[in-house]
Amino acid sequence: MNRNPVIPFxxxxxxxIGLMFLLSFKGLGDMKEVAEGDKKGGEKTEVAAKPxxxxxxxGCISCHGDNLQGAMGPKLSDVGSRLDEAGIKDILxxxxxxxxxxxxxxxxxxxxxxxxxxDKK
Numbered sequence: 001m002n003r004n005p006v007i008p009f010x011x012x013x014x015x016x017i018g019l020m021f022l023l024s025f026k027g028l029g030d031m032k033e034v035a036e037g038d039k040k041g042g043e044k045t046e047v048a049a050k051p052x053x054x055x056x057x058x059g060c061i062s063c064h065g066d067n068l069q070g071a072m073g074p075k076l077s078d079v080g081s082r083l084d085e086a087g088i089k090d091i092l093x094x095x096x097x098x099x100x101x102x103x104x105x106x107x108x109x110x111x112x113x114x115x116x117x118x119d120k121k
Contacts, residue, residue, distance in 0.1 A: 051117075058105050060104070064076050079118075081121045084118060085115055088118055089110055089111065092104070093106070
């Protein structure tokens with residue numbers, strides 16, 4: 001008895017297409033649920049992490065060193081004696097030159113980090 005070798009491929013194709021439709025409809029349901037959750041969950045506020053933790057997680061440590069001693073970037077252990085809080089925040093948000101990218105921390109995190117660094121004198 002000779003079987004048609006195309007039949008298994010057709011079955012796999014039909015099952016794959018059916019699975020795609022099933023997952024698409026599942027995604028549509030999830031999309032509605034997420035949209036409703038955004039409307040209800042507007043009251044959530046996130047607590048900003050400590051500036052020391054932000055310094056490590058934002059990648060600052062790779063250029064400015066683990067103890068603010070400087071490496072590829074300038075040392076920050078005495079940055080408060082060179083720049084005020086507003087100047088530090090401006091550099092955090094907008095960057096400086098080509099070596100310091102802006103926007104690594106934003107909003108309340110930038111405020112907290114600028115205050116923390118301004119105290120380093």
